[in-house]
Amino acid sequence: MKNKLFLLLSAILVACSTNSTINKKTNTPCEISKILYQENKQHEFLNSLVYCFDHKGITNQDYYDLFFMLLSATSVVEGTPQAIQTFKKIKKTVTTTAPLQIKKTFLKQVVKKVDANLIGVPFSQNITGHSLAGWVRVLDEKTGKYEFTQALLARIEIDNQLHGINIDTGSNANIFPSSLFLDNQVIITNSIVSDVHKKSTYAQKGFVKNVNFFGLTDYNLLATFINSSPKEYPILGLNFLMKFSNFCIDTHGLSLNVEKCSSIKTWQPMQLSPKLALILEVQLNGEPSKLLIDTGSSSNLINRRHLSYNQLKALNDVEVSLQTIKGANSISDLSIQSTHYQLSFSNDIYHTEFEIVHDSEIAMRGNYHGLLGLEFFDSFESIMFDFKNMRLGLGKRKTKSFSKN
Structure with missing residues (x-):
């Protein structure tokens, strides 16, 4: 019990020292765990679960919510001996105190996946x-x-x-x-x-x-x-x-855990969704939009369902064509329209091409309205993903992008 209390107090002290919204007087142990997860403090979140799962006030819904968060958190933390040891304590607590059905769900659907997530080594080298x-x-x-x-x-x-x-x-x-x-x-x-x-x-x-x-x-x-x-x-x-903690792409290629990335001019805050998606809040022709940051997509995509009346009206004279788009496990022929939008965030304005997708399901999987792909990122000399501070760095604009010829 002393070890569990120490883990919780350590998590609270770290969180409170970094402008967390935790109130240690009013928040329950499981509320503290959920706040730590939402604030992207994965290690503190793992530590807090040991006490949360041992708390008498935990509900069945708390268990299921926190199991989902546990799977997401352990997919990005370093597989350090400390993280592995913490999960062993979590496993022992759940199998000892949880109701039978919760215990079965945990052992059947969570344990193996978390163990797989924690395979790895600490990544501290440059x-x-x-x-x-x-x-x-x-x-x-x-x-x-x-x-x-x-x-x-x-x-x-x-x-x-x-x-x-x-x-x-x-x-x-x-x-x-x-x-x-x-x-x-x-x-x-x-x-x-x-x-x-x-x-x-x-x-x-x-x-x-x-x-x-x-x-x-x-x-x-x-x-x-x-x-x-x-x-x-x-x-x-x-x-x-x-x-x-970060990675940088510039004229030197790909670098990981670097102190700085060349020519970064602006920084934009990123959001991390519970399903492990990086979201950027932008304005498209003055309309608010949330875009998935997707370096696996060659194009920028926006779903037609998200467009405003004025944006749809501007597409009336734009030709509709059929384009093949590849996902991770499927290929679809989609009706699209190509147009240029003014994309802005943090007082910076860019002009880039978007593919307007007519299929109602495409690019609407998560809490976002479209994808920001290499069509946009290729216009910069360097980009940096700073995961420690959850921000995106953009370098100088290229005088000329990659040529298709």
């Missing part, structure tokens, strides 16, 4: 100099021709062979086609995943063994394996990227 590709050639299966597309690629080595991997901030998970690296797959549990098209498919969760990249050797990379993935490359998602 890692720099990994080359990235801008425009890359891929085979269009319909036409049989090679076409150019935008992708943010890094290199990984598995069994002494180099492979490209897509740096995708729009994905909350690392995703691998199940047909790749069969000898290096370790399966832990079954899962279901959905993509930007709201298409769901069965998958398996585990890790890829013996991966060498970003200065890590023989690393076990947590991954979701999908039977049929239309993406040309595996995806490195937020559950790995957010294990680092």
Whole structure:
């Protein structure tokens, strides 16, 4: 009991010292846990759960809410011995004090996934100099021709062979086609995943063994394996990227845990949703909008359902065309309209092209209205994702973006 109380008090002291909204006199232990989670204080959140789950006032709904938060939090924290030890204490508390049905749900749906999430090592080193590709050639299966597309690629080595991997901030998970690296797959549990098209498919969760990249050797990379993935490359998602305090993309390539990123001129606050999505609040032609920050998307997308009357009226003379869009596990032919919008945030104004999507389900999966992709980010000499302070850094504007020729 003393250890649990110490963990809770430590979490409260840290939170109160950093402008938290916690009131230690009025908030219950489980309310404190939820506040810490909402404030993106994952380590303090984990520590507080040990006491919350032992609190007599906890309800069944509290259990289910906090299980979901636990899965999300452990997907981004470093897999340190301290985090693993804390989860052991959480597991012991739940299996000892929770009602039988809650205990069954915890053991069946939570434990294996959290254990998988915490596979890893602390990432504290400064890692720099990994080359990235801008425009890359891929085979269009319909036409049989090679076409150019935008992708943010890094290199990984598995069994002494180099492979490209897509740096995708729009994905909350690392995703691998199940047909790749069969000898290096370790399966832990079954899962279901959905993509930007709201298409769901069965998958398996585990890790890829013996991966060498970003200065890590023989690393076990947590991954979701999908039977049929239309993406040309595996995806490195937020559950790995957010294990680092930041990453920078500039003329030197990809750098992780850097002290500064060259030529950053402005900083914009980012929001992290419970489903592990990075959201940017912007104005599109003066209308408020929330966009998913998605380096895995070559285009900027906005759903037609979100547009105002004036924005829809301005599209009356814009041609509607059919475009193929690839999600993590599906391909859709969609009706779209292309137009330029004035995008503004924090008193900065940019002009960029958006694809207006007519399908009512696309880009509406979470608490956002569209995607901000490489069409926008490619116009800067450097960008930086500062996860420690939850902000996005934008560098100088390029005089010329990547050429398709």
